[in-house]
Amino acid sequence: MNELCQRYQESFGDQEMPQELALHASTCESCKEFAYRQEIMQQALPSWKSATPSPDFALSVMARLAENQHRRKSLRDLLAELFSFRVAIPLPVGALACILFIISLLVNLFFWTDNPPGGMNTNQAGHVAVSPDMPTPPTLQAVNQNTYLPRIWNGAGAFLLIPMTDLHIPIVPLENEQSDVSNEKAEKI
Amino acid sequence: MIEDWVEQCRNGQTRSFALIVTALQDKIVEFLYRMTRNREAAEDLGQEVFLRAYRLLDRYDRKKxxxxxxxxxxxxxxxxxxxxKKRPLWVNLEDAAMAETSSDPDPHLQARDAELEQMIATAVATLDPIFREVFILRDYQHLSFEEVAEITGCPVGTVKSRLHRARLLLQDKLTPALNA
Known part of the structure; x- marks a missing residue:
């Protein structure tokens, strides 16, 4: 089968078949055979009768459509009901929480000095220097795991963590290993 | 006319959608029936198609x-x-239903019609879905190559070659029986 045969057979039944293909088909035995077999098949195809939709097809569609819309509306009502607790939260409580949060951020922003090059006040082993004589508590070891965030986020994190734990994460960093603050912390722990 | 109804639907007139369903239900259900060979499945899927169409109506672009x-x-x-999902139930149910469709009064002719119908339906069903859809859209729905290409998301050349392939496969299966 050459290229013309291929093109003719692929375009068989097309109203806009090029004339060269029609001319080719009149002389090509392979294409004549294809056309003959195709004609027989085309005559037989209508024997496979179609299925017509049931008389109430459109009604069923519209009923399901209405049901879906009703369900969607119900869902919307339910969601509105679920989120109606918003109005139950007293405005002053929300406002106070926002103010406290902003204050904590500002306090940290202006009073938290930059971290020393080695990170938090650390000894040679890389641990937080609570006291040279005491082992580093597990909680502060966790702070050592490269979790040093920008100070603004430290402030936010501290604000969120303080109510959750008895251990007060130092808001004022240790200046050096012998500082009073670190000694006080060591005594507390 | 259908395009006007679509616009009316978009403007919130749900009743216009009933007109669209009535106008196009035959074509859609026929296509689905020939693809699945099951009337119930075709009707269920047809309803789902219209529901989905209503839901996605905003995405329809009449220029395309x-x-x-x-x-x-x-x-x-x-x-x-x-x-x-390969539901074997579809084919079995339809085989049983097909025998009831012939309306020829002569029992002999009725049996022959039923046999021919069964033969064609079975031959089409053996085609791979990508060949079957092209064959049904072109030879049963009489859509243009361009429309078939738009529906299947293939270039016109691919549609033509798939159709050719489908026709050759069907010829091989049907011609000996049809000649006999």
């Missing part, structure tokens, strides 16, 4: 294709998804 072409695309995608 006719609404019926867009609807055929939805039907085709939905049908292929279902066919991938």
């Amino acid at each position: 294709a006719a609404f019926s072409t867009w609807l055929f695309t939805l039907a085709r995608n939905l049908c292929l998804d279902e066919l991938r």
